[in-house]
Amino acid sequence: MNPTRRRWIILSLIFAAIVLNYVDRQILSILKPTLKAEFGFDDRGYALLINVFTIAYAVMYPVAGWLVDRFGARLVMLGGTVVWSVACLGAGISNSIGSFAFSRGLLGVSEPGAFPSQLRAVTIWFPGTLRATANSVCVAGGSFGAIVAPPLVAWLTLSFNWHAAFLVPGALGLGVAGLWWWLYRDPPPEIHAQTIAATGSDDRRAAFSWPELWRTRTLWGVLLIRFISDPVWYFCLFWLPGYLQENSGLSLAQVGKVGWIPFLAADLGGIATAVWSDRMVRRGVEPLKARKRMLTVVAGLAPLCVLAPHLPGPAATLVIFSLVAMACLSWLFSLSVVIAEAFPTRNIASVLGIAGGCGALGAAVFNTYIGEMLSGLGSARVFAVMALLHPIAVVLLWTMTRREIPRQAPV
Secondary structure (H helix, E strand, O other): OOHHHHHHHHHHHHHHHHHHHHHHHHHHHHOHHHHHHHHOOOHHHHHHHHHHHHHHHHHHHHHHHHHHHHHOHHHHHHHHHHHHHHHHHHHHOOOOHHHHHHHHHHHHHHHHHHHHHHHHHHHHHOOHHHHHHHHHHHHHHHHHHHHHHHHHHHHHHHHOOHHHHHHHHHHHHHHHHHHHHHHOOOOOHHHHHHHHHHHOOOOOOOOOOHHHHOOOHHHHHHHHHHHHHHHHHHHHHHOHHHHHHHOOOOOHHHHHHHOOHHHHHHHHHHHHHHHHHHHHHHOOOOHHHHHHHHHHHHHOOHHHHHHHHHOOOHHHHHHHHHHHHHHHHHHHHHHHHHHHHHOOHHHHHHHHHHHHHHHHHHHHHHHHHHHHHHHHHOHHHHHHHHHHHHHHHHHHHHHHOOOOOOOOOOO
């Protein structure tokens, strides 16, 4: 197969895998009332099921990054897709809360491997002039999965039963895994030469050891950036639907009809800004500098959230958070590319895994105080804090991230 054609087929498979990744994790929340009646658990039991997945996911994210750097994208993406598909099938045939919880834990263990795998695949298959666009298309599969999950899960459940809502995505995942095993290969020398030209070094030969990696300034910069900026995106995911109901006057049914708009805007905006940064690279701007310039401009959208409590109407809230979500997803998309531009190929999956765990930790810390701030200090204080986070991240981006080159490259 022509290598140029293969790279786009690989991209399509990664997008499909990440769509299913997010659909599988969303099924539980969409079918919460149905599953509570089926298994007889209460809200505490539901919270436990959520935590089983979340804790497993957080612990495995850094491990998944190390596995990709050790064994490559082909094996880790294959294994992750097979296991999370089996976990989804297992949930569909569960007849007890214990087996269902085990399946959700298995889902959390297996799903983190998708993102370090896709970053490594994009880095070695796509040159710098296309890398941000390719990466954003892959990662956009997550938000697209969050958009399509509610209608798909509802249709399967209403047309058949709740079991089908797990079994069909699980079967589709196994199909994607089979195609991945059949089609994915590391790039031939002529394609790899393009990535060398974009980065300026042969990353197959140069890499940091694990202790050396932790001594790089850019790693700590990326960790701080994710710790500070990720909470705004998590607010959009977990708090915005409730805010639209409690503060903007929408019913649950109305949220179902329009609540997806900010996430669609985030997807489209994240891809568009990535295309813009790639265009700067094609015009001669150094790749890492192009990403920084784009992220700096886009960060100007995030502070608009401070207007939300002063413009409480649902239309204004949707517009404001469409722009804020666009900024958040642009940062999530292109920070992965910053990692790819700054570190040797054999280190990028590990860095992404550590950064993803750090971002989740920042969101957990921030979420601990959101409820208290909303009830005791008013929503204005929450939005004022969030308005500062991306500007602080911009300062860290320019002062703490650079291209990191190992002192000695093993022969």
